[in-house]
Amino acid sequence: MSQGFDYDLVIIGAGVGGHGAAIHAVNCGLKTAIVEAADMGGTCVNRGCIPSKALLAAAGRVRELRNAHHLKTLGIQLGSVDFDRGAIANHAGNIVDKLRGDLTNSLKRLGVDVIQGWGKLMGPQKVSVATAAGEKVITGKDIILAPGSIPFVPRGIELDGKTVFTSDDAVRLESLPEWVAIIGSGYIGLEFSDIYTALGCEVTMIEALDQLMPTFDPDIAKLAERVLITPRDIETKVGLLAMKVTPGSPVVVELADAKTKEIVEVLEVDACLVATGRVPVSQNLGLELFGVETVRGFIPVNEKMAVLAGGEVVPHLWAIGDVNGKMMLAHAASAMGIAAVENICGRDRSVDYLSIPAAAFTHPEISYVGMTEPAAKELGKTQGFEVASVKSYFKGNSKAIAEGETDGVAKVIFRKDTGELLGVHIFGLHAADLIQEAANAIARRESVHNLAFAVHTHPTLSEVLDEAYKRAVGSH
Numbered sequence: 001m002s003q004g005f006d007y008d009l010v011i012i013g014a015g016v017g018g019h020g021a022a023i024h025a026v027n028c029g030l031k032t033a034i035v036e037a038a039d040m041g042g043t044c045v046n047r048g049c050i051p052s053k054a055l056l057a058a059a060g061r062v063r064e065l066r067n068a069h070h071l072k073t074l075g076i077q078l079g080s081v082d083f084d085r086g087a088i089a090n091h092a093g094n095i096v097d098k099l100r101g102d103l104t105n106s107l108k109r110l111g112v113d114v115i116q117g118w119g120k121l122m123g124p125q126k127v128s129v130a131t132a133a134g135e136k137v138i139t140g141k142d143i144i145l146a147p148g149s150i151p152f153v154p155r156g157i158e159l160d161g162k163t164v165f166t167s168d169d170a171v172r173l174e175s176l177p178e179w180v181a182i183i184g185s186g187y188i189g190l191e192f193s194d195i196y197t198a199l200g201c202e203v204t205m206i207e208a209l210d211q212l213m214p215t216f217d218p219d220i221a222k223l224a225e226r227v228l229i230t231p232r233d234i235e236t237k238v239g240l241l242a243m244k245v246t247p248g249s250p251v252v253v254e255l256a257d258a259k260t261k262e263i264v265e266v267l268e269v270d271a272c273l274v275a276t277g278r279v280p281v282s283q284n285l286g287l288e289l290f291g292v293e294t295v296r297g298f299i300p301v302n303e304k305m306a307v308l309a310g311g312e313v314v315p316h317l318w319a320i321g322d323v324n325g326k327m328m329l330a331h332a333a334s335a336m337g338i339a340a341v342e343n344i345c346g347r348d349r350s351v352d353y354l355s356i357p358a359a360a361f362t363h364p365e366i367s368y369v370g371m372t373e374p375a376a377k378e379l380g381k382t383q384g385f386e387v388a389s390v391k392s393y394f395k396g397n398s399k400a401i402a403e404g405e406t407d408g409v410a411k412v413i414f415r416k417d418t419g420e421l422l423g424v425h426i427f428g429l430h431a432a433d434l435i436q437e438a439a440n441a442i443a444r445r446e447s448v449h450n451l452a453f454a455v456h457t458h459p460t461l462s463e464v465l466d467e468a469y470k471r472a473v474g475s476h
Contacts, residue, residue, distance in 0.1 A: 007033045009344065010127050010140030011337075012119040012285070015042020016330040017321030018146035019103055021337030026110045028345050033138060034112055035119035035129050040104045041096075042148050043322075044330040050099055051171035052191055053361055054092035058083070059198035060363045073404050083199065089173040121286030125316055128286075142316045142344045145285060145299065145307070146337065149278040149322035156254075157183075157274055160247035164272045167192070176201055177270035181253050183242045184275035185212045187360045190228065192273055194362045197232045204235045204267065206242055208258045217372040217425040219391070219411055224427050227407045228362050240264070245272050280323040290314045298325030303350040305340035318344070332356050355443035359432035364408055367435035370423030370442050376413050379422075386416040392467035394428040398459035405429040412438075412448065412468040419447035419472070430461055437465060448472035 009025045011018045014036035025032045039046045064070070065081040107114055115138070117131035127143060129136045151166035153159060161169050163177075167188050173195075180196050182189045185207040193203045205212070212229070213221040229236060237255065243263060244254040250268035257264050280297045291309040292299065299319040300308040307317040318340040321333030335351050342349035357369035371379065373389050380387045394400040394408030408428020414421050424438035441451055451469040456462045 004139075005125065005141045006138045007031050007113070007140040009033075009142050009144065009341070010035065010119075010138060011144045011146055012127065013042065013146035013148055013321070013323075014040045014103075014107075014114070015146060015148045015321065015333065016044045017148070017333030017337045018042070018144070019107065019337075020334035021144055021146065021320065021341050022107055022112045023110065024338045024341045025344075026112060028341060030341070030344070032112045033115055033140070034107060035115045035117065035127065037116075037118040039100060040107075040114070041100045043150075045099050045103060046096055047168045047171055049330055051092040051096050052167070052188075052195075054095045055088065055171065055173060055195050056191060056361050056363075058088040058091055059195040063198040063363055070404055085173060085176050085199070088199075092171060092173065118284070120284055121289055121317075123289060142318065144305075144337065144340055145317070145319040145323060146321050146333070147281040147285065147323050148333075149280050149328060151274065152277045152279045153274055154242070154276055156243050157245040158247055159274070162247070163249065163251050163270070164245055164247040164274065166274050170273050175271070178202060179204070179269045179271075181206060181242075181251070181267060181269045181272040182275055183245075183253075183272065184277065185236075186215055186275065186277065187358075189273070189275035190224075190360050190362050190366075192275065193232075193234055194228065197234060198363070202233045202235075204237065204269065205229070206240055206253070206255065207236070207238045208241045210239050210258075212236060212238060216366065217368065217411060217423070218374070220366060220368070220409070220425045220427050223407075223409055224362075224366055227364065227427075237265075242272075242274075245274070247272075278322065278328060280325060282323055290317065296325070299323050301326070304343040304348070305336055305351075306343070326351070327353050327356060329356065329358055352443055355439050357435040357439040359435060361432060364405065364428050365431035366425075366427050367431040368423065368425040369435055369439040370421070371413060372423060372425070373411075373413050376422045380415070385418075387413060387422065388416045388472070389413045390468055390471040392464050392471060394461070394464060396467070397461060397464050399461050399463070400429060402459070403429060408464070410434075410464045410468045412465075412472050414448050414472055419449045421446055421448060421451065424465070424468075426464070428461070428464070434461055434465065437462065 008030035009032045011034045117129040119129045122128045179202045181204045183206045240255040241258045243256040246252040251272045253267040255265040301324045305318045307314045320336035322328045339349040359367040376387045391411045395406040400406045411425045413423040452473040456466040
């Protein structure tokens with residue numbers, strides 16, 4: 001126990017990052033407290049990954065059971081398929097309650113003090129918590145900030161939580177509007193378009209940039225559009241900005257040309273989901289006491305997760321997860337929390353962002369790790385190496401054929417000279433699970449020359465990657 005302090009470590013924020021840091025800290029022998037202003041588990045457990053995956057699981061089953069053509073090829077015929085919106089919503093809610101309870105209990109079982117209230121810095125190694133009973137001041141030898149992020153709502157968009165809402169409200173599935181506008185075609189927009197169309201809603205997807213799914217590798221985005229958007233009840237509008245959204249019945253969406261900002265179209269829809277990304281929660285944390293200036297709201301940190309003020313490390317202060325803007329993913333936050341604790345304990349540790357995978361849980365799924373092809377080529381230009389890429393297709397995979405789920409591709413991006421794996425992008429059945437093998441390979445900086453000799457189970461979907469690695473070796 002640190003002399004003169006209430007705790008060795010005080011963590012502000014009990015999302016996936018803060019929770020992961022607390023568990024690791026206890027395992028390292030640190031007396032730990034965690035401060036949370038809202039729900040234990042943060043966004044991921046309560047308003048993000050977990051409830052949305054529960055909704056996607058239910059909606060995906062409905063989509064499968066209503067796909068008479070696919071079932072017929074498997075020799076199955078069904079009558080009508082009905083669902084209960086309230087029961088699906090309850091399914092998601094029950095899972096959230098269970099996981100939140102498990103998370104809280106795991107911390108208490110480990111001896112972590114859980115303090116409910118808004119935590120902010122009062123000075124070096126000192127935290128003030130505004131609890132229901134009044135202000136409580138605690139001291140910690142080290143402090144980790146893990147306050148997370150909230151949905152970004154552009155100017156001109158008015159929320160009412162019922163007809164115009166963010167993913168925070170959408171996961172509750174309180175209604176199934178006949179016609180939903182979704183602003184944004186990233187992960188959140190894609191996943192909810194999947195849920196809504198499976199459950200019988202019409203969707204209009206609005207993207208301000210010139211192409212849909214701008215953050216995905218172009219080849220993957222092209223195929224995903226052909227499978228996830230074109231055949232479904234989804235109308236797309238690209239290069240258009242939602243300048244003004246007014247809640248009500250109907251919801252009025254004023255669309256402007258993204259370049260000229262002139263209004264070109266007005267939509268009247270039943271509901272509008274705003275899926276325009278997320279912004280960090282960095283206000284009212286007391287950062288100004290340390291001269292810390294946020295960058296677009298993000299707290300600057302070094303590779304060890306130490307907070308920086310004017311480029312200098314602030315002693316004993318760390319920031320992890322969405323609030324530092326390095327990589328806004330739940331599992332990345334957890335990795336950062338563990339790295340911060342390791343550094344607090346004097347063991348040098350940083351996070352290898354290149355090897356952290358990401359996934360969209362659409363039907364079929366999209367996943368990737370490492371660089372897109374344009375980003376890899378850009379790096380090759382500056383560092384003087386050539387980049388190559390190969391693709392292998394699910395339609396040639398025995399397991400995918402047996403499942404009758406042959407839409408999909410795996411794309412492998414690598415250095416021509418050394419064969420080092422730079423990026424892998426998968427669209428297809430169970431892509432989110434398949435990507436882990438590639439992530440582990442990138443973490444080890446593996447070459448396609450070695451990977452081509454790895455043995456994969458037959459018949460499994462993993463052979464899609466096996467095929468891609470072998471093609472990579474044969475291509476140059």
